[in-house]
Amino acid sequence: MAEAMNNQDAFLIGDTMTGGYGAGPDILHDCTVAVNPGEIAVIVGPNGAGKSTAMKAVFGMLNVRQGSVRLDGQDITSLSPQDRVSRGMGFVPQTANIFTSMTVEENLEMGAFIRRDDYAETMEQVYTLFPILKEKRRQAAGELSGGQRQQVAVGRALMTQPKVLMLDEPTAGVSPIVMDELFDRIIEVARTGIPILMVEQNARQALEIADKGYVLVQGRNAYTGTGKELLADPEVRKSFLGG
Amino acid sequence: MSDTMRNTVYFAGIAVLIIGTGLVYSWDNAMFILNFGLVSAIMALGVNLQWGFAGLFNVGIMGFVALGGLATVLVSMPAVPEAWRAGGGGILISLLLGAATVVLAVYAFAKLPKGWVRGLAMTVILIGGFFLYRAMFDPAVGAVEAVNPAIEGYLGGLGLPVIVAWPVGGLFAAGAAWVIGKTALGLRSDYLAIATLGIAEIIVAVLKNEDWLARGVKLVYGIPSATPDPIELQNTPSFVERATGLGIDPVQASTLWVKLIYAGLFTAVLVLLFILAQRALNSPWGRMMRAIRDNEVAAEAMGKDVTARHLQIFILGSAICGMAGAMATTLDGLLAPQSYQPLRWTFLIWVMVIVGGSGNNLGAVLGGFLIWWLWVMVEPLGHYLMVLITAGMADGSALKEHLLDSAAHMRLLTMGLVLLLVLRFSPRGLIPER
């Protein structure tokens, strides 16, 4: 099953990555994650399993010693995160992911910083996806609620019109109700055709919306499958989903 | 080359510089450099305690040094009984009144519930207290300053031996450091820097303007020496005999002898402080300090009271600077508040510590001597350089005169350059921390 999912020709793939931070010990071991257009791929796993690390590896924030990262068929393993952004990767960090002292609109403008063309249309699209942001666009982003801040963060990343969007625990620290709303929004983003790779702590809810799920344990792929398959897998349920 | 070898070479180099100065210029000059070099080394030791051990950034060294200078006057000068009769009591009472006002205001702040009542009470206390204080203080000061203004016009001191002033200077500085440390430690490092910069300016402003205290810019002359008086020596037959026996002019011999005695005293103080600092550095206390410096968060998590430890070392380091300040004033024999310039008394000491090797006591001492020598010698050397550069220019040309006149300002340029070069290419200094 796993072989079939990890299509070598996936749009974005971190292929059998092994590596760690700087010269430190390896945290990932032959770890593979991939995502295709229109899909939501979710990385779940216990604490310290290397979920965020796997995503950071895909984004170029750590040293991948073996394996490669490919975007749209091109090897980008050696590119810096900044270069990956201009190649079309959008990344939403887990914390400190907005400019708190700037208005919502300015946050979106900064998201579009590398674009030299007119981004008014993109901004309208973001406002359509996240109507609350339009309402609060003159307000400092730091004054918004947790869920709204996450929308700003995702909106900021969308401003580059990324070919792929990566979210690091977008629902960390928000209430269950807000979490459901955020997932709804993320599905909407995916429906626009952008592949989404995300790390999630709330494994059950995340797998429910996932087209593809990766369960990592100690930096290795433990289980891979569609969201539904993983939710149905008794092993996965017992170990990671609390029964 | 081993560390010991290298350090020996460094200090031998210093000796060569000082002796060379004596041979080329004069022994008087060399002794001047040596004695102030010793004082500088002590200051550097104090600053190294704060910066090297604890990572505290103190740019108010000048203030602590000036407090030491004040201590010299207050301890060693004879009292002026007439001034005391005229207004001494008034000044003391008004100062007590001022202190009482502050205490009362703090008390009100602590006891009253938060709100406008507290604000009002504090305002009334502070303003009322201030006017009471001024009403007592101003006439008393006027009376004191009117007493024989040409040479006195101040309250004088206690008339004790001047050496007593050295530890007292340390105490004064410690007191000021406590106030600053209480407010600014525990905040970001830049705040301590600004606060110390400020207190130093204020201390010097007080010295300049409170004539009743130490005559302000009118200077206090004739601070008693810790050594025999050179004039007396010249009149002592046995001394003259010994001097002529050595083939030295008695007048010159007497001043050199006085300076040698100072050198001995200062060396004793330096050695004592150095040993104490070394032991502190290698004690559990010193290790804890460095642990805090290297990782404040971890130290705090281990239950160390970082702010209290910082306060401790900040006070200690400042006290050493105060002591050195008292020694410097003793050596000068006069207190001149206008001579307290931050570039000389604060930032120069910083250059010494950085160049010598922050975190290493021996390095601080070395930096003290080396940079002090450079500071003194840059001026004549700069002048030579300018003479060389301008040799080809027509006499009387404006540029030539300007360049020759400006040689004096080479000091600051050189110090800045030395500091930047060391920071860049040898950031751990000449004798790095082990």
Added chain:
Amino acid sequence: MDLLNAFVVLSNFVLIPAIAYGSQLALGALGVTLIYGILRFSNFAHGDTMAFGTMATILITWWLQSLGVSFGPLPTALLALPFGIAVCVLLILFTDRFVYRFYREQKAKPVIFVIVSLGVMFIMNGLVRFIIGPNDQRFADGERFIISVREFKALTGLKEGLAIKTTQGITVITAVLVVAALFYFLNRTRTGKSMRAYSDNEDLALLSGINPERVVMVTWLIVAALATVAGVLYGLDKSFKPFVYFQLLLPIFAAAIVGGLGNPLGAIAGGFTIAFSEVMITYAWKKVAKYALPESLEPDGLAQLLSTDYKFAVSFVILLIVLLFRPTGLFAGKSV
């Protein structure tokens, strides 16, 4: 009681000087606060940067004067100002390239930057003394007053006079223009916003494709301009003396901290807070009291809270109070 005359005296000796001084401090504090926000250290060389820019302007002013150029009733220094800024910018960019950049690449701790700025301070101070000397220089020319005491009295028939010096008028107008331009730049332009973004969240700014070196360079450009303008205005209003500029560091830092380090609006508020406190606490109120109070309450003394020699103490005490009770400053800066 004569409240009108009291107000005139108050304006003449307190309000007008404090507004002018406050504007100068605010411009200085803006420079400090920008460096803090972007480069994240307290720049001890700022006073000497001001001195250097002012010196460059003075030298060009003298040169213009020797050519017979004048600016009518306005000081010639205003014509020289853009060139002075340019010289200061060159020095600052040179310094950044050969001094600060190395430590940025090393990701050195802020306190190391502060010590490096001490070295820069020494060198700039030395340069200024080397070139123009340590003495007082006056370089204001043109009309001395917008309105003089005599004109004011003739105009209003009041017993007390009021003078507005040309330099005070220029200070306030220039400060308003400069601050307006700065805020327009920071809030409305792409580069300005990218600076704010960088100051707010460095990592996210990098992620958004903002070039840090460009942000730093623009910051230095603005800081050099602000420092030169502040220095020239101060020098026109009072006089130019290198050591005094070094000492301005204290009120300027106090202003920046009181307002909240890293917050431009705070720097302006802080500048005026410090200036007004300083002037009001060191002013002898007797003359105002003479008019404002009934005769029986008139003070005997000068009614001066502190002698002018202690003006540093004022900024310092305000600074201590802020550090004790509100370490992030009035406008919540970025530091604790």
